[in-house]
Amino acid sequence: MDLYSIARWLSSEYHDLNGTHIDVLEESPTALEFSRLVHISRPVLIRGVQIPSVRLWDDEYLASALGEGEISVAVTPNGRADAVTRGPDGTLYFVEPHIEKMKMAGFLSKLSDETDDSEIYYLQSQNGNVYSNQFFQGTPDPSEFEAIRADIPSEIPWCTATFGKPPDAVNLWIGNHRSVTSIHSDPYENIYTVVRGSKQFTLLPPTEGCCVRERMYPHGTWTRQIPNAALTIAPSPDVPPIRWASVIDPDIPGNLPPDAHPIRITVNEGETLYLPPGWWHYVRQADNTIALNWWYDMEMWGLSWVLLNLLRGVGEVPSGNDASEEVEEN
Amino acid sequence: MDLYSIARWLSSEYHDLNGTHIDVLEESPTALEFSRLVHISRPVLIRGVQIPSVRLWDDEYLASALGEGEISVAVTPNGRADAVTRGPDGTLYFVEPHIEKMKMAGFLSKLSDETDDSEIYYLQSQNGNVYSNQFFQGTPDPSEFEAIRADIPSEIPWCTATFGKPPDAVNLWIGNHRSVTSIHSDPYENIYTVVRGSKQFTLLPPTEGCCVRERMYPHGTWTRQIPNAALTIAPSPDVPPIRWASVIDPDIPGNLPPDAHPIRITVNEGETLYLPPGWWHYVRQADNTIALNWWYDMEMWGLSWVLLNLLRGVGEVPSGNDASEEVEEN
Numbered sequence: 001m002d003l004y005s006i007a008r009w010l011s012s013e014y015h016d017l018n019g020t021h022i023d024v025l026e027e028s029p030t031a032l033e034f035s036r037l038v039h040i041s042r043p044v045l046i047r048g049v050q051i052p053s054v055r056l057w058d059d060e061y062l063a064s065a066l067g068e069g070e071i072s073v074a075v076t077p078n079g080r081a082d083a084v085t086r087g088p089d090g091t092l093y094f095v096e097p098h099i100e101k102m103k104m105a106g107f108l109s110k111l112s113d114e115t116d117d118s119e120i121y122y123l124q125s126q127n128g129n130v131y132s133n134q135f136f137q138g139t140p141d142p143s144e145f146e147a148i149r150a151d152i153p154s155e156i157p158w159c160t161a162t163f164g165k166p167p168d169a170v171n172l173w174i175g176n177h178r179s180v181t182s183i184h185s186d187p188y189e190n191i192y193t194v195v196r197g198s199k200q201f202t203l204l205p206p207t208e209g210c211c212v213r214e215r216m217y218p219h220g221t222w223t224r225q226i227p228n229a230a231l232t233i234a235p236s237p238d239v240p241p242i243r244w245a246s247v248i249d250p251d252i253p254g255n256l257p258p259d260a261h262p263i264r265i266t267v268n269e270g271e272t273l274y275l276p277p278g279w280w281h282y283v284r285q286a287d288n289t290i291a292l293n294w295w296y297d298m299e300m301w302g303l304s305w306v307l308l309n310l311l312r313g314v315g316e317v318p319s320g321n322d323a324s325e326e327v328e329e330n
Numbered sequence: 331m332d333l334y335s336i337a338r339w340l341s342s343e344y345h346d347l348n349g350t351h352i353d354v355l356e357e358s359p360t361a362l363e364f365s366r367l368v369h370i371s372r373p374v375l376i377r378g379v380q381i382p383s384v385r386l387w388d389d390e391y392l393a394s395a396l397g398e399g400e401i402s403v404a405v406t407p408n409g410r411a412d413a414v415t416r417g418p419d420g421t422l423y424f425v426e427p428h429i430e431k432m433k434m435a436g437f438l439s440k441l442s443d444e445t446d447d448s449e450i451y452y453l454q455s456q457n458g459n460v461y462s463n464q465f466f467q468g469t470p471d472p473s474e475f476e477a478i479r480a481d482i483p484s485e486i487p488w489c490t491a492t493f494g495k496p497p498d499a500v501n502l503w504i505g506n507h508r509s510v511t512s513i514h515s516d517p518y519e520n521i522y523t524v525v526r527g528s529k530q531f532t533l534l535p536p537t538e539g540c541c542v543r544e545r546m547y548p549h550g551t552w553t554r555q556i557p558n559a560a561l562t563i564a565p566s567p568d569v570p571p572i573r574w575a576s577v578i579d580p581d582i583p584g585n586l587p588p589d590a591h592p593i594r595i596t597v598n599e600g601e602t603l604y605l606p607p608g609w610w611h612y613v614r615q616a617d618n619t620i621a622l623n624w625w626y627d628m629e630m631w632g633l634s635w636v637l638l639n640l641l642r643g644v645g646e647v648p649s650g651n652d653a654s655e656e657v658e659e660n
Contacts, residue, residue: 009640033494036493040631207633299369306347310339310340
């Protein structure tokens with residue numbers, strides 16, 4: 001029995017026992033209830049996580065609160081930051097976005113300008129842009145969102161109690177329907193709250209990692225060769241190749257193999273998704289969607305970490321640019 | 331990569347990250363602390379689980395409390411109930427013990443009679459002999475140990491709170507140094523308290539299941555063909571073959587492969603071992619050892635159950651009686 005057959009066996013057994021059902025909680029769980037969900041490691045949709053301060057956020061408030069301060073925004077011509085994209089040389093690259101500094105007011109007007117279809121803006125800096133681990137370690141933690149930090153809780157009390165530690169990072173995400181997050185998995189416990197708008201998640205359990213067909217890609221960055229020029233992919237010769245899913249859009253029929261069991265879930269305003277470590281997720285959003293997420297470090301002791309590494313595949317990962325590999329591009 | 335290579339990879343990764351250390355808690359954990367231990371799924375030695383009533387147990391009390399009531403005791407000529415043993419026909423069988431009904435007083439005097447080395451007695455009925463799941467379902471649950479039930483808590487409060495359900499079974503174990511429990515794993519969360527004497531556990535993590543080399547064995551039972559005759563192995567033609575470890579004594583150097591990492595731990599009077607599901611255990615005990623255990627059903631949702639099944643090996647298990655299989659017998 002080879003690794004691929006084992007992965008298929010695991011995937012099928014897991015699906016037979018767990019199905020594709022997602023529990024919905026009307027109230028926040030207690031720490032003890034949440035610890036059972038974490039142990040099962042299934043996504044759960046939680047209603048009733050109350051963060052009253054952020055319910056007052058509108059564009060005017062955000063623009064005014066952040067004023068002249070500059071924020072880092074991802075810019076791409078295709079809406080796919082951190083995704084596999086074919087370069088002008090015909091090679092597939094894992095491409096990071098161009099980062100542009102701008103004021104919140106300018107960013108929000110870019111987002112809502114329906115006539116401007118040249119470039120796509122997405123606030124997704126995801127480096128602990130609201131609170132990084134420096135904050136939780138008690139060291140200075142400057143943030144571009146300092147002015148609205150008071151609105152954003154640094155931790156979710158029942159999560160911190162379950163994990164016995166504060167988050168590792170808290171992030172703010174603002175985007176529209178033109179931005180997509182390519183399918184990937186994180187080694188984090190993720191609490192994802194939609195403040196405004198809605199997010200559509202396409203999920204695959206860790207057992208179905210083989211369905212996204214990870215491959216190795218050279219690294220590139222969307223770059224302006226001269227100011228105001230169009231963005232082009234600049235290869236990054238000094239960055240090692242990146243392992244990434246070769247499935248670009250898992251929502252297009254046929255892009256996932258027939259034995260994949262994707263779970264599609266919409267997280268609406270005021271709702272929170274618990275996304276356990278290792279779950280693959282592809283994310284789209286409605287226009288004017290604002291979300292917050294809290295990442296807690298996953299448990300490295302015990303079997304889970306070792307298992308997740310097994311499920312991502314032991315041994316060498318092939319190049320995504322082999323002639324034998326066909327990648328759909330949409 | 332075949333299943334055996336994958337098992338070895340998992341075993342080595344798990345060992346590199348987790349080592350062979352066993353945490354010792356001086357006090358009982360809270361439910362939330364225990365839930366983190368359950369999530370990690372590592373054995374833990376817990377001191378300070380207080381069960382004052384059973385600390386008063388001595389032979390005289392037990393004999394007197396249980397009086398004329400009969401209890402079911404396992405009898406074997408070799409001290410190995412539920413173990414692989416070679417029959418007179420040269421075949422290896424998985425052999426269950428002969429069950430003899432006797433009074434507690436008679437059993438205890440058998441246990442402490444150093445001159446009687448003909449047969450070995452072990453109270454190990456392990457069918458929920460103190461409280462079975464009928465008790466927890468609120469249906470009548472007659473027990474041979476009814477008379478001392480009041481001394482034995484039906485549940486461990488912080489375990490019940492962690493798992494969100496009562497135990498599935500509570501058992502009393504009484505034996506001496508001549509009885510051994512062959513290496514096996516259970517699909518249960520196990521809380522094991524030593525009331526008197528001591529137990530020596532040899533443990534292997536679930537990732538090292540391949541080290542015990544499970545094989546299929548025909549079933550047999552230690553039986554007296556006529557009253558007072560010596561015990562012989564009677565094959566059970568109607569019972570399907572049993573899958574069991576072919577390693578008889580993992581404590582003898584060389585019986586486990588060099589890449590096994592056994593953990594040896596002694597649980598003394600007043601101490602409690604948390605043994606997570608899927609951990610392989612081989613158990614010996616000092617003379618006059620009394621123990622209690624609480625089995626809670628393990629979580630079947632999520633990845634753990636699927637993983638444990640993978641680690642026990644997917645596919646056909648070979649017969650333990652193939653000429654090519656060499657089994658040490660000690």
